[in-house]
Amino acid sequence: MERRAVATALVVGGGIAGAVTAAALRQAGVAVRVFEAHAGAADGVGGMLMVAPNGLDAFAAVGVGERVGALGQPTSTMVMEDFRGRKVFAFDGLPGLPASRTLWRSDLYRVLHDRAVELGATVEHGKRLVGVEEDEDSITAVFADGTTATADVLIGADGIRSTVRALIDPDAPGPEPVGLLGLGGWGPPVPGIGDPGVMHFAQGKRAFFGYWATAEGDTAWFSNLPHPGAMSSAQAREVPAEDWLRRLRAAHEGDHPAEQVLAGARDLQITGALEILPAVRHWYRGRMVLVGDSAHAPSPSSGQGASITAESAVQLARCLRDLPDLPRAFAAYEGLRRARTDKIIAGARRTNNTKAAGPVARAVSRALTPVLTRTLFTPKRIFGDIHAHTIDWDERVGA
Template identity: 30%
Template sequence: MPAVSSVAVIGGGVAGFATAVLLAEAGVAVDLVEAQPDVTALGSGITLQGNALRLLRRLGVWEQVRRAGYCFDSIGLRLPSGELLAEVSDTRTGGPDLPATAGMYRPDLARLLADRAVALGVKVRTGTSPTSLAQDVDGVDLLFSDGSGGRYDLVAGADGVRSWTRGAMGIELETRATGMGIWRAFTPRPASVTRTELCYGGVAHIAGYCPTGEDSLYAYLVEDAQDRSALSPAEKLAAMRELAEQYQGPWIEIRARLVDADRVHYTWFETHLLDGPWHRGRVVLIGDAAHCCPPTLAQGAAMALEDAAVLAELLLAADDLDDRLWSSFTARRLERVRTVVDASLHIGRMVAAGDQSGVPELMNRVSTLVSEPA
C-alpha cells in the first residue's frame, strides 16, 4: 500500500502536474490548486532535453509532445556574422530511442500535462491558492482562498521560485539575480531553422533560437541584466529587434518575424538551491520551489520532472512516510540537482567573461550525468 492515499499539490507547473499524474495513476487521490486562472503557462518556448522526454513518455504524453513540438539531434554554433562555426551531435540523454532535444510552445506542454491529470481523476482548481497550512504527525490541513479546505497525507509545494509553500514551512531561501537578463520571443519559424543554434558574443552574451513546431520558433537574446520594467510592450519589441539587428544568418529572417509585442518577454536570470532536506514533516518542495538556475543547460524542466518522478516512486513503494523515505529522496535529488545548478551558473560566468572554451566539457559532463535515470 502506498505511503499516502491523499495528496495536495500546490502549483500547476511541470513539477506539479507530473507529480499529480504519477500518483493518480496509482490510485492516490490528488487535489491540485493553481493560483493563476488558467494552467496554460506564461512564456514562449521551452527546450526539452532527452532526460525530460524520457519522463514525458513515462507520463503518457510523449506522442503528443512529439507531434506538437519539433525534435532534433544536433546543435549549431555561429558567429554574429551568421557564419556556421560548428555542427555538433547532441547527446541522446533520454536513450537511443528518443531524440536528443525537442522544442515546444510552453503553454502547449502545460495543457497536455493538465489534460492528462484530469483524465486520471486529479481534481484541478485554478484561480485558487492556499491561505494556511498546519500539520501534525498524521496529516496536513490546508485552507484555500475560495473558502474550502482539506486534510491530506502529504502536501507537495510545486509553486515556483516565489513559493508560498516554502514560506509556510518556515524555510528562508535567498533567491539572487545572476547579473544577466533574457529577451524571449515566440515567432513563426523560418524554414532554415531546424535545430537550436547559438552565437556567443556580439552585442548580447548569447543569441539563440530553438524550433518549437512546424510553424513556430523560440528566439532569445541574453544581455547584462537591466531594469526593463518601465518599457511598454511596443518598446520591448523595439529593444529586442534592435539587439537582433546585430546578428546575421537565420537571424535576418527571425528579426523580420519579430512583430508581435505581446509575445516578447524580458526576465532576469535567478538562482537558488535549498541545501538540505526539501521536506518538513509531511510537506515537501519540488521544482523551482527548491531549486532554480539560468537556462544555460536547458535542464530546468528536466530537473522538475525528475523531482516528481523520484518523489512519486518513493511514495508508491513505501508503506510509511518515514525518515528512510525522505533520506532516499534527498540522496537521489540534492547532489544531482546541485551539479546541474552549479554547472549552469558556471557556464553563465564563462559566457559573461567572454571565454567559452570550457563550455563543451561542462555540457558533456552534465549530459553524462543525466543520461542515467534519476
C-alpha cells in the first residue's frame, strides 16, 4: 500500500469547519478526534446563512449533499433593487446547477456533526487549546484543563479568531471590521414579493437591505448599517432591541419595502460588526494546518463562507490521503485553495465597500449599476467560476 501523510489527526474547533473536516478526513481513512472549546454542542447557535451550488457539491463529497440540500429553503433567484424597490437586475442561477439553500447555521452544523460521528470521529467539548508540543513524528495538543492529545497532524478549524493560526504564525493578522453592522429578523408579508425562492437585495439611501418571503408567509430580512470600528455581538446585544429598531427605521426611512417591513419587525437577530480576515501568509507550519475561517474568512457579504469552508476541508483531506508527506500535502492543499479564496475575499471586500459607502458614492453607484449589469457585471461573470466549481473526490491529487 502506498504510504500517505497521516493516519491520525486532531481537529481543533467543533463547529461547521471542524465537523466537515472531520467527516472528510474519516472518509479518507484518517482517525480523527475533534476538540471544541465550548462546553456544549452548537445546536441552536447562530443565524441564517446561504450554501451556494459549489458548497452543495463539496458537501456531497462527504456524503451529505442530499441532507444539506433538504435544509431550509431554495434560493433560485437573486434580485438587485434600488431604494424604491425597482428591479435593477436578476440572477436566476447558472444552467445545470442546483439552487442555493438559505438555512439555519445550527441545522447545517447538526447534519455535519452527525455525519462525522457516523463515520467514526469522536468529539470532546470543554477543550480549549493553549499550546502544542511538536516532535519529528507527532504533535501534542495541550488544553486548558491540563489534558493532552497526540496525533500525526493538528488542524485548526477554530474560526476567525483562531488559536492555531497564532501558533503557526504569532504575527498572523486577526479579523478586521468592514464598516458594517449586521442585524436581521422577521416582518410582515410584502405584497408582490414573489415566491420564497427569490431573495431581494436593495441598496438603500443610507443602508443595505435584504429580504425574502418565508415558507410560513412572513418576510425574513437583514440590514447592513454603516458603522466605523469594531463591535462584538455581545456588545451589540447590550443595546436594547428597541434602540436598534429605532436606528434601523431611521436608516431605511423612505426605502421601499424596508420601511414597511421594519415597521412590523420582530425577533431581532443581532450580529454586531461584520468582519473580514486579511490575507494569512502562512496556512501551515510543521504538523499544523488551517482550514475554514481560520485561513480565509470572506465576511457574510460573499455568501460563500460555509461553501468555501467545505471545499477546503475536502481538498485538505484529499491531499492528506494521496500525498506521502506533510510538506507536499500541505503545499498541494494551499495550491488548490489560495487563489480561489483570495479572489472570493477580494470580491467580498468590494461589496462591503459599496454597502458602507457615503451618500455621494451611493448615488454614483445607483447611476452606474444599470449600465454595468448590462455589460461587465453579468451573472456569468459574477458567479460563473465560483458557483460552478466542483471537486472530484476520487481523483488522485498530484504533488
